[in-house]
Amino acid sequence: MDFIYFADTPAQDLEGLPGDYPFTCDISTVLEHSGPLDFILVGKALDEKIIALCEQIRQHARWSLLPIFHYLDLGSYLTEIMDAKVDSFEKACELAHDIQQIIQTLPPILADDKDSNLLRLLLTRQHKSIKPIQDWQSPSLFRYPLLETLDPSIQTWVWLKSLQERKLIVSTQLIDRIRLCPHCDTGHLNYIDTCTNCHSIHIEQADFYHCFTCGYVGLQTEFIHGQQMSCPRCHTVLRHIGSDYDRPIEDYHCHDCGQNFLEPDVVAECLQCHEKNPTESLSVISIHEYTLTKLATMSVMNNTVVDVYALLDHLNFITPQYFEYWLNWYLQMAARYKTHHFALMLIHIDQVEALTQHFGFGFTHQLIEGVAERMRELIRTTDLSTRTSTNLLWLLLPETPADGCEILVKRLRAISDATKQEDGSQIAFQIGYLLSSELDLNHEQAKTLMHQLEGKITS
Ligand SMILES: [Zn+2]
Ligand SMILES: [Zn+2]
Ligand SMILES: [Zn+2]
Structure with a gap:
């Protein structure tokens, strides 16, 4: 089998390791390897270097599914981002063979998106799950190493929530429950x-x-x-x-x-933002271990992992955290200056799953693409949007009075109606909004306002 031994120092005792093993301590040598390669065996190296190797391999179009093994005792973070610990060279070959066999059955990847990469990785490692590790230095106290390796910039809670809502992953075990500051999401x-x-x-x-x-x-x-x-x-x-x-x-x-x-x-x-929070206002987050669902396996095999709702994330999209930050800022501005007005709008997008089941993934994808296109024409450059769950789309609309909101609602309804099929099914919108002129501005907080509107719409 073709492999590379990656370490800063020559190999220590590993049963069955060939004497003339190919050895490197340079990540680019691995990435630029031209011949066939069945796995990487990691030896003794700096933690940062091993993390960088795994990140670059997993994010690399050609190598993303390459097995990475180790045989020395490493910390929990490193253990999580690698495929397995082996006690002999034969074992590494055996495991690599198993993984390569499953890889052979996968369809060619069409879209290079992080969801597909994660699902394909887990599907080819039958024993592997999405496992959290405790880390006292991390603001959120728990980290998901595998997810960070695939996309270091992402907020892992948001990613997990999206995968869970689309029924691609399921919890296998409740690990812990933590409380975070509602203002900055830190657990310190x-x-x-x-x-x-x-x-x-x-x-x-x-x-x-x-x-x-x-x-x-x-x-x-x-x-x-x-x-x-x-x-x-x-x-x-x-x-x-x-x-x-x-x-x-x-x-x-x-x-x-x-x-x-x-x-x-x-x-x-x-300890981060110095806000003093009553304990009942803290965000409670349950930490789970997750594995793939049957639907995830089917989606990988049919190449339909893509989050169709993500098409809506191009409407001046910002992360939910930033959205809250801006909403709080607008609240303060409106409280201070009577001439400042804004509206907060929530669109609950419904019936997409039913349409997908009925008309297929490709058709629904096109339909949503059309919706996103027409919505893009409605959104002004000053408007902001976010999604707090797969099908909850928020709009923050500065300088928008009641009649402006009514016009927007009417146009959104027209977009929804345009998706109507012959059998009457359509992408449905439930829309609600709040106007700053109707709020008690000195006592409102972004989080509670959004919670309030969401309760009104989805109940
Ligand atoms: Zn804080
Ligand atoms: Zn007192
Ligand atoms: Zn007395």
Whole structure:
């Protein structure tokens, strides 16, 4: 079998490794290799170098499915981005043979998109899944090494969500649940107990007494006077717990405002953007391990992996994170300057799956292409769009009053109607919008606004 041994130093002991093995420590030598190549065997090299090798191989049109094995113990990130650890040279040949056999059955790739690359990779490695690893240095606490290798620039949550919504991957295991700052999506949070009244952190757990005579509640220390205990307000001498005084249920005392309370307010301070978040506003994310579905296998075999909705991502498209950022900015501008108006519009695109099943993938693809084309004519250069899930398209429309929105809705309906087939099926739009002039601008946040509109449309 043809292979390359990739490492900074010559091979250590590996059973069955031929004496005259082809050895390199240079990535471009591997990429420019002209003859046949069945696999790469990775030895001892810097982590960064191994990562760069795997990234370049996986993103390379010719080599993207080439098996990469290792035989030394490597960290969890490196283990995830390679195909397998082998304990002998024979084992590497055997595994490479299995992978090459499946590769032979794949149809030639038509589109060089990251979804197809990922699905083809997983399909040819039957034992491999999309596995998260914990990384305390990562803002999101968990990383998906395999996805990062295929596209280092992508937000992995967004990619996973899209694949899951299109039923191409399915969770095999719930690994963990994390909480992220809703403003910047980092998991580096400091949980602080604060006063329920003034939110000071200068609070402490203390013992309290409650005087039965006058009802005063105060710190134990206020009641002790030498050998005797008496109420600091009515001066009654307190002798017997249960008949003169008792311990109330308050447990905490604030040194700044004097408030006594039972349970402190827990606030999660973000270590990245310094926002102080109530714990109930944090984004809760479940971390799963995923594998391919049967539909994914079929889609790879029929070359229909492409996300048809992605055709809509050319309408001044920005990532959901940026969209929220701009929406917050528009909210602030509209609050400050009364002449600033904007509208937030949501289009829920429906019936595409039914059309695909009925008329086939190619036809539906063309239909959506037509829709995207006509929508592009409606969108102004100042409008922004994003998708928060496969079929939820958002538009942020500056300087757009109610009648402007109504005209746009009418035109969108016309686009939807133009897709109507003889049997009555069509790409359906459910459209809703919010106008800045109708909002309480000082108390609105992008996230909650979008949540609100989404609930209205999809319910
Ligand atoms: Zn206080
Ligand atoms: Zn008293
Ligand atoms: Zn933050």
